[in-house]
Amino acid sequence: MTTRMIILNGGSSAGKSGIVRCLQAVLPDPWPAFGCDSFVDALPARMRASDEGITFAADGGVSVGAEFRALEAAWREGVVAMARAGAKVIIDDVFLGGVESQQRWQKALGGLAVLWVGVRCESAVAAAREVARGDRVQGMAASQAEVVHEGVFYDLEVDTTHTESMVCARTIAAHVS
Amino acid sequence: MTTRMIILNGGSSAGKSGIVRCLQAVLPDPWPAFGCDSFVDALPARMRASDEGITFAADGGVSVGAEFRALEAAWREGVVAMARAGAKVIIDDVFLGGVESQQRWQKALGGLAVLWVGVRCESAVAAAREVARGDRVQGMAASQAEVVHEGVFYDLEVDTTHTESMVCARTIAAHVS
Amino acid sequence: MTTRMIILNGGSSAGKSGIVRCLQAVLPDPWPAFGCDSFVDALPARMRASDEGITFAADGGVSVGAEFRALEAAWREGVVAMARAGAKVIIDDVFLGGVESQQRWQKALGGLAVLWVGVRCESAVAAAREVARGDRVQGMAASQAEVVHEGVFYDLEVDTTHTESMVCARTIAAHVS
């Protein structure tokens, strides 16, 4: 069955975006890539600082409200429709709810052929990379490193702690059918 | 009929993005906004410099190839599916093909209730604003100012030449039902 | 006397950056441009959220502490030294202290030939443009619109309320000797 979508899940600063760009470079077909970050950027500014929307606490905690969830569900429907219309799509996401987040995707996907990829990184290393990149609230990496993987099923997992983005991308690409 | 999508069309540097952010601020519901720029950003880097993808000439000309068109069509299907799933969505686009670009949207939309908005700006003013923003190839504004509107039908048009983004946004918001 | 530096002062969202880019385009010599924003970006992340550094309140208020002031004074010395070494330099700044901020520059400048430019914008218009640009804390434009000009001397003033950046830039360029 031809892979129609690749969904990467991992905590903040685990290295998902770098892997995505390498994947886009090594996959022979042109795969557009969308992420939960691009969805958040698409929201009205007021929702990025509202209990109904999404809030980023000073300690790196992230909470989302009912309006956010409703729009996110519609966004997932849109992404799946894009894939059904013929585009091969890469998604990078942060499963704040662990397996529940995966189930939300599965519900939207129907039977669409997806490659599930876990992107791991040791918490302390991700936290240090969070400092190095300089554009994230400190604490997000550590608080998300483990919880996003709880109960989640993967076709394969990569770990960026000691492996370069490009090497992870080649491993993933080898699993795309 | 409740407006489910707002599609703004205008040339580069006509002021679409500013209007979109103001619209998001003045509309009572939370409308996520997506643009052709975000779609281009989602493509593999190699497609942003390829005849099959999208090329930006030194004089501001923009050409797109067959692969780009195929993925863009799937992207439009995804956007419409998101709206059908319950999100109210704002799109800002540049109809490089004029009325043909609009027809591609209409085909994807089926009967979905859309507010069509033309965003105009005098060519010379848009060209000067292109210099002021500093992040666009010079010449795009002038080359797109007129051609993107050719044969296109609108529910309303705004002109940013002498009118602020917020004022344009309030005018548009008043037409949302 | 040949103008060696152009210092623009105005509140947030008054349109300084756009004017600077247009100035760089219309001035025949190559003028590098630096702003208080680039100085703030150069600081350690922890100083951008510290009483000793610079803090941005939720209502748009900006406060700076002793460490910030000390580093900013050294930065001004550096900018002036660059101009003395032969570069013609454009600065865009926000005189949070009004005339006191100008006096700090004058102390650093010695007798260097400067063109002082006030960039004004009606408070309500600047506040609406703050929404349109979408990357600033709301309230900064309104809270700074008047106070930054208090007691400040200018060689010329421009007002972006009804005048395009490029037109302002040409007016300023005509005063460069």
Place this chain on the structure above:
Amino acid sequence: MTTRMIILNGGSSAGKSGIVRCLQAVLPDPWPAFGCDSFVDALPARMRASDEGITFAADGGVSVGAEFRALEAAWREGVVAMARAGAKVIIDDVFLGGVESQQRWQKALGGLAVLWVGVRCESAVAAAREVARGDRVQGMAASQAEVVHEGVFYDLEVDTTHTESMVCARTIAAHVS
């Protein structure tokens, strides 16, 4: 002798910016950081595509012209003056001319106490990270990896090929006196 400036030199995508942000986090004093990138960004747009300014070839080659060199020399004078005025300053640079670039800094520095740091990364690894970051012309990393270090003297060298930015930063910080 108290270290007044830290100058990091390394090729594109060797990891300088990440190390700089970690250095800013671990050093007890607040060190502002400036880089050759911020200087290039300060130039008029037309100089970023001109033989007199700086040009980026499609293969990653970078050439600079006479006007660029003159302004860069003035910029170095300004940076050193900032340090003389009391700020401790971090610079990240790409010594396109190898030891000649270092000599230009030495001439500007006079006897100011500097810590010279070489930032190395295996060419193939830097080239892969260039793909992962996605915002650089491909080929820059490989073409600069060795040449920027030719004949250059360092107080210490770090290598990001197998060492995290934060670990490199701690090593450097231990050499700051």
